[in-house]
Amino acid sequence: MNDSTFRKVAVLGAGVMGAQIAAHLANAGVPVVLFDLAAPSGDPNGIVTKALKGLQKLEPAPFVTRDRVNYIDIANYDQHLELLRECDLVIEAIAEKLEWKESLYAKIAPHLAPGAIIASNTSGLSLAKLSAVLPESLRADFCGVHFFNPPRYMPLVELIPAPATRHGVLDRLEPWLVSRLGKGVVRAKDTPSFVANRIGVMWLLTVAHHTERLGLAFDEVDALTGPAIGLPKSATYRLLDVVGLDTLGYVIDGLRSALPDDPWQCHYTVPGWVAALIDRGMLGQKTGGGVYRKQGRDITVLDPVSGEYRPAGGRVAPEVDEILRIRDAGRRLQQLRDCPHPHAQLLWSCLRDLFHYCAVTLEEIADTARDVDLALRWGYGWSRGPFEMWQEAGWAKVTQMLREDIAVGATMAAVPLPAWVDGRNGVHAAEGSWSASEGRLKPRSTLPVYRRQLFPERVLGEAGEQGETVWENEGLRLWTLPAIDAGILIASLKTKMHVLARPVLEGLAEALARAERQYAGVVIWNAPPFAAGASLKEILDFIEAGDFDALDRHVREFQRTALALRYSAVPTVAAVHGMALGGGCEFAMHCTARVAAVESNLGLVEAGVGLIPAGGGCKEFALQAAGIAARQQYGEPNAALYASFAHLSKAKVSKSAHEARDMGFLQPADTILFNPHELLYVAIRKARALAEAGHYPPPRPRGVKVAGRGGIATLEAGLVNLRDGGFISAHDYRVARAAAVALCGGEVDSGSLVDEQWLLDIERQQFVALARSAETQARIRHMLDSGKPLRN
The missing domain is CATH 1.10.1040.50 (N-(1-d-carboxylethyl)-l-norvaline Dehydrogenase; domain 2)
Incomplete structure (x- = not known):
């Protein structure tokens, strides 16, 4: 076992900070035992139970997905102290009163596992004073670990040694905090309020x-x-x-x-x-x-x-x-x-x-x-x-x-x-x-964990790696990091908000062509956002020129780029951090694999400007539904499309990478990292591993069984009720129906077998038809002018 990992963690205190620390540990898949006092009446675990219920109502949400609460076991000090023997890290997070902490330390001491680290989440009490009230046998494994509130979102953790803290305790905690929990660690001195x-x-x-x-x-x-x-x-x-x-x-x-x-x-x-x-x-x-x-x-x-x-x-x-x-x-x-x-x-x-x-x-x-x-x-x-x-x-x-x-x-x-x-x-x-x-x-810390951070957050004046540029245009730079892997080509967007303008499409075509000639794989990596989608300005230019044939050709090029990412002769990996919206989400979905920072927001948001996804997003959901249906007894894709249709028609964006996986924007095999500074390192390693796993065989296009007219009718029925009830406008209805048509493969018999190009043609036709409408054009202009969606 890696000596910087912890198999199970106990958190003592289910107050505001203790409960949220437990939630973030659960987010990272760390089993947690959350303790508090036994309730004076009723369920002895009532205090912790109430705290966990409260967490699920908080905004911003402490959990990345609701089911993460299942990683937390409920305990009280009167009945369950023996559970501490299973824990190799104990985080104390009770109120900032020295006498209360002293009493708790005495209570837990006989039950701790040998060598377990005890860390106080104190925000201001002296570690020397806290150490002094610990049983002497525990002082060598005691330190301060100060999380900032809310623990899921605030990167900082201060690590503070006590006078007797043995060498190696902080060196064991720091890599785990940095990589497993995604924290920025500062080692503080034992001074009032720390740093x-x-x-x-x-x-x-x-x-x-x-x-x-x-x-x-x-x-x-x-x-x-x-x-x-x-x-x-x-x-x-x-x-x-x-x-x-x-x-x-x-x-x-x-x-x-x-x-x-x-x-x-x-x-x-x-x-x-x-x-x-x-x-x-x-x-x-x-x-x-x-x-x-x-x-x-x-x-x-x-x-x-x-x-x-x-x-x-x-x-x-x-x-x-x-x-x-x-x-x-x-x-x-x-x-x-x-x-x-x-x-x-x-x-x-x-x-x-x-x-x-x-x-x-x-x-x-x-x-x-x-x-x-x-x-x-x-x-x-x-x-x-x-x-x-x-x-x-x-x-x-x-x-x-x-x-x-x-x-x-x-x-x-x-x-x-x-x-x-x-x-x-x-x-x-x-x-x-x-x-x-x-x-x-x-210089910075030399702990091995920081070798995974190829581009850490640097302070003004610090030196940083730049990589070697291979090729670039106004929209995209192609480069490598020879010190890590000269055989993996990195593509980074240069456009504002990393919109997928024409120079980006040209740059990605160049990247794939070069990679197939002389590299083992391609990684798409940007400082956040990953990509904000297609260029609305380019789309509006086509509309205002009245050149819808040119718009159709532009969308075809967008679709060809997405397919090239899927069927390239070398693996393609999207390293997603921040927003991946619209076309950015579609390109990520089409890559061979994805590595995503946990706080990433993915979504197909075209409905917000009166359009539907046309870079293969509808097609991808149709493929997913067909795959799910093929594994079920009756093989009908309709049920699997309902959730996808809701995401598209409501322009829903995930609140985390885990939620994005539940929504179908990421796949079960995709990697989710808690420290975004590790994204590029892991993406390069993933591309290399894919390339060397049997001389990477690119996937082959396949036929798709679609829901057809029956699926469209089912999805449309709910839309009619919403429109007639005044919950959506007539144009909202039109946009959502276009999404239903694209998801279901068009006006064909239910269960028809079509190919991917058929689905791409359907979504492109629906996209261009919507772009011709005055309502969609008004929405696009309003978004470009104000940055906000228009309801019309």
């Missing part, structure tokens, strides 16, 4: 301090501190509502008590308006209101002076918005500093104090500046970490501005910048990132 929350909470306090100092409104500040500067839409005060104002208060209190000598000590205080809201029970989203509150359909925001709510709608001042549009980061930051408008002064002051705090605390909290930047990206959703922002704006120039503001007492703390800041061009370089504790640039 991400130490910096993230200080950022929130900094913004709150300058908001009050400048007399700005909360919604104004949120307009400034979100996407405008590369942070999530939740910005500052919306984020506080998501986190919970009471939770923020606990964290601040913890920092204040744990850091009595910190230069920023006076700022570790709960703002008065936050305390007032807590007293009123207004804790944020979980109580229906905090900084923001929904009143009817309107969103209101707190006025901290009056304590009343008013309509929200803060905007960035025009002159500051203009500064934020400057592409040069150094000039942008300088102009924010020079601009007297309070909006500009807020941003300069907050960024300045953030840089100051990060520089002073780096040596204490993290091994390298890279760890700080990745922690803020993965744990808080920032597009750039604080050190990256500083370096991008010009390290020396920003350093001088910081020193000037420190000298005149403008910063939140008077402490000088550390000496290591001087004489540098930044903290990230090709050879590594700055370690203040070691006084040198340190």
Whole structure:
């Protein structure tokens, strides 16, 4: 057995974090035993049972598919502690009270398997203190493993050693967290709030301090501190509502008590308006209101002076918005500093104090500046970490501005910048990132798991692999990675949103032709999205020119490309991450095999613009239905088409790769990975394995038994009821019926045997007929103009 795997995991505590950690383990196919206290009455497992039922109602969904709950066994401490002997990893996730944890550790100690790792999901308690209350025999196998909420979606996990943690514990956990659970791991030091929350909470306090100092409104500040500067839409005060104002208060209190000598000590205080809201029970989203509150359909925001709510709608001042549009980061930051408008002064002051705090605390909290930047990206959703922002704006120039503001007492703390800041061009370089504790640039981890990440998430200034270009046009690049496998050709799209425009079709034809001459296989790989489908602009150009014969020829070319991916003499592998919609989904479906990141969204969404799939998507579902029917007693494909028809007519998109497999966009043999950075590596390996498995025999076209008129009539019957009941429009009906015709093989007898080209001709004819309609043309124009579907 690989010594970085875990056969079964126990999670202690079925609260918000414990239950969701268990859910994500289940997502990855890891058997879990979820423990909590025995219920005081009724079913002793009632607390855990209720928690699991609650998980299935949460949005965003903690489970990739509903059946993943079956990986979780329910247990309570009174009856089932013997189950711990089956577990080689135990994750404690109970409330942040030292005495409660001490009591639990004593209770479980006699039941643990020899060598089992015990990890606390603490977000702020000292690992030294937690280790001290453990039985001594367990301390060598104890550490911190801090997941961020929600665990399915937030990449960050902080790994923290305790004083007695033996060598190898973290090295065993990290590969499993990275590859099996798809996490970005940062090794943190045992300091208050570790890395991400130490910096993230200080950022929130900094913004709150300058908001009050400048007399700005909360919604104004949120307009400034979100996407405008590369942070999530939740910005500052919306984020506080998501986190919970009471939770923020606990964290601040913890920092204040744990850091009595910190230069920023006076700022570790709960703002008065936050305390007032807590007293009123207004804790944020979980109580229906905090900084923001929904009143009817309107969103209101707190006025901290009056304590009343008013309509929200803060905007960035025009002159500051203009500064934020400057592409040069150094000039942008300088102009924010020079601009007297309070909006500009807020941003300069907050960024300045953030840089100051990060520089002073780096040596204490993290091994390298890279760890700080990745922690803020993965744990808080920032597009750039604080050190990256500083370096991008010009390290020396920003350093001088910081020193000037420190000298005149403008910063939140008077402490000088550390000496290591001087004489540098930044903290990230090709050879590594700055370690203040070691006084040198340190490269990334050399753990073998990271060899699978050919293109890991890099920080500004890091070196990266580029590969060797073989051929390219304006739509697609063909290249190889000789260090991995020079015999596998990689095709990467260059178009916006990776739409499948004509140059992409030409490029894929070139890729397959070259591969059949001199390569062992082809991998289609893009940074997300995988592909957003056919170019609506090209389709609209044909429509507006009135050249529907040219449109028909264009769709034929699209179909030929899809078939070429299926019947190529070399294996083709689609490495899917992010959206694979419309034609992008069809091309993935036609490849020999697929490797998909778990958080991938596949769907045939053409109905949203009044069309049907015509790149072989309808044909593929007809083939699947025929295959299912052939394995059944009566061999009728109708029943298998119902779900496919619902997906097409509703333009349904999967919420995960697992759901995509259930919907038929992926196949049972396809590989689903939890770490998207491993996609290319695994896809190359898969292409090579297919090529060498008996000198890859390409599949052969086959006849298809179709549902015909009977199937169309069955599907149409439900449409009539929806149309007549006013649930769909007349054009929705027309589009859905066209999909039914394509899925069922046209107006032929039920059970007729047709070939794939027949099915492709049917879907192309239906596609072009819909493109001629005024309603579909209006939908296409509206989508191109607004990015949103039109109901007509």
